[in-house]
Amino acid sequence: MNQKPGRVIAILGMHRSGTSCLTGSLQEAGLDLGECHTWNPYNKKGNRENQAFVDLHDRILADSGGAWDQPPERAIWSAGHLAAGRRLLADHASSAVLGFKDPRALLVLGGWKSLLPDLEYVGIFRHPEAVAESLQNRSQIPREEALSLWYAYNRILYREWCQERFPLLCFDQEETVFNARVDTVVRQLNLDPVASPQRFYDNQLKTFAARSHHGLPWKIRFLYYKLKRASL
Template sequence: MSMLGSEPVLQAPQRVLAILGMHRSGTSCLTGSLQDAGLELGDCHTWNPYNKKGNRENQAFVDLHDAILAANGGAWDKPPRKVRWQQEHYEWARNILAEQTMTGVFGFKDPRALLVIDGWRKVLPSLEFVGIFRHPEAVVQSLANRSQLARDHALALWFHYNRALWHLYKKERFPVLCFDEGEQEFQAKVASLTPQLGLTREEHVATFYDRSLKQYCGESLSTLPWRVRRLYQNLRKVSV
């Protein structure tokens, strides 16, 4: 990172996109689909036990986010009430971006990013966003399978993460997708977004979406707490 006077000059890709959403909500599918269209992800995971195509997370970002949450007494499944970045976290973030100074559009995906996003907005004011959400019951079922989380805990996490997504949307007005839709509709909406995201790979083949990995679905809202139900309905209203 070079210096101009006393102010650091940030070295970063020309455009950086954060893919935001709650765990088990389609963030991997969205990120992989955007990668098909030309989004650069750096060194990302291409396989894990719960997603044979990989969660498309760059471990450098995950490690930073885990460290920030831990420094605030929390974790991905125990969100802190307030999150404060320390100076070392800002330097860490700048160094990660400096290692990704490539041509084109660079993106990162980690559900934890929703919990620490204010720090990223300070590091990179030009940061762009695209979000995704999913029916609370589908997320509850998936988290029970992956992490053995109790229903009340999973619903509380769904609400915390998606409330952060909603609040950020109201400030920034970025595209938000719903992962409850069918494959064709989802793919069509991703394709319609790629030009505005600066992704211009011509005649790309969308190969990431895999119906076999989408094992859970949500239907009724009637058994959900009112605040969860209302937040889901608000997100549906603004989704593309």
């Protein structure tokens, strides 16, 4: 019998869309992330990613002819990738509730579904212009390319939500509203209520705000509208 954690929760969302903030907030509520990054130059509290998961996702994307910024038409998990995924789960088998966060997970979710039929989800999204500005600042990605990536990732996010109806948050909400939504997610996921008044969310670290829809392609505006309708 394959060893694995009692529960596994995937935090889903596009790069620069609040996944780190959501993941850190859930970590405060008892979600186990294993060994994760707690600082980097573009995220002072860390992206909360477990590097072993990121490395596996990068290998799958590369072997499928793509990368995080060049999503392949289809991400194919080889037998070796599946074996590596099982080893990762076995490495965290002592965890009651394990979470993993990596935006690439949206591109490779099929393999995790096959390994974990009872995989749970929580998602987050952000205004496309804010994501585009943040990607340009971090990775020098031009606006049109960044918006195309926003659409590619969030189209998958919305498709998965339509199938599973998991908790979905909007990172454009102001701090008190966002934290209230996090508390709702914590209850829905049966995690521990956050006792500390000092929350993970820090509005001073949120450097790019939501912008107008003016100038956005129609399909991007419509997808953002659908995500807003689906969110808590």
